[in-house]
Amino acid sequence: MKITILAAAIALTTAPALAQDCPQEGEGSPADLHSEWMMEGWERNEGDRDFVFAQKMSRYYDIANPAGVFFDNFAPGETQLFDDATVYGANWEDLQNGARSVLHALTGGDDMIVSGDVASTTLGFVGIIDRLDGEVIAFDGRSQLGWVCTDGAWKIRQELNYAGIVPPEEIAHYYQQPGATR
Numbered sequence: 001m002k003i004t005i006l007a008a009a010i011a012l013t014t015a016p017a018l019a020q021d022c023p024q025e026g027e028g029s030p031a032d033l034h035s036e037w038m039m040e041g042w043e044r045n046e047g048d049r050d051f052v053f054a055q056k057m058s059r060y061y062d063i064a065n066p067a068g069v070f071f072d073n074f075a076p077g078e079t080q081l082f083d084d085a086t087v088y089g090a091n092w093e094d095l096q097n098g099a100r101s102v103l104h105a106l107t108g109g110d111d112m113i114v115s116g117d118v119a120s121t122t123l124g125f126v127g128i129i130d131r132l133d134g135e136v137i138a139f140d141g142r143s144q145l146g147w148v149c150t151d152g153a154w155k156i157r158q159e160l161n162y163a164g165i166v167p168p169e170e171i172a173h174y175y176q177q178p179g180a181t182r
Contacts, residue, residue, distance in 0.1 A: 022117070022149035022152060030119040031112040033147075034110075034112075034123055035106060035110075038123065041056060041059075044103075053090050054089065061156050067083060068083065068146075069158045070158070071161065072159065072160075072162075073162050077091050085156065098132055098133075100132055102127060103127065103128050103130075104126065105126050105171070105174035106123060107125055107174060108123075117148060117149035119154065120146050120147070122143065125141050125142075126139065126141070126174050127139050127163070128175075138167065138170070139163040139165050139166060144159075144160045146159070
């Protein structure tokens with residue numbers, strides 16, 4: 001019984017040390033990274049080099065240990081549910097590289113819960129895909145990410161995204177606000 005109590009005490013005293021490895025608020029926190037993930041990670045501007053998920057998004061995903069749950073109803077292809085971040089991410093490469101630009105703006109609804117070495121964040125967003133073939137696709141969405149502190153950095157382990165197509169004029173006002181896109 002003493003060994004079990006000692007093991008539990010050690011686990012309780014070492015858990016906060018794990019949490020201190022990753023920022024809990026401000027720059028580098030899960031909420032900060034979620035906004036950056038959307039506004040920088042998934043952005044594409046005309047003239048950008050090819051989008052290669054493992055290169056551009058490795059700050060946000062654990063490419064070496066990619067297991068998790070990744071769902072996006074807007075994901076191209078035949079499935080929207082993935083259990084490997086690298087497969088999920090590579091699935092977006094053709095869409096990204098087939099676009100002149102992919103621009104986003106944040107709409108609000110941000111929230112963050114952090115406990116130890118795990119966190120959950122939410123945010124609202126809109127986007128416009130300007131495809132190389134001339135088609136323009138506008139969408140309005142929500143994102144919820146589950147984060148794990150790994151080797152001193154927050155990494156996405158779970159992802160739930162939903163987006164619906166809307167007329168471009170419905171979201172145009174988000175792009176007229178200062179700092180809407182980078």
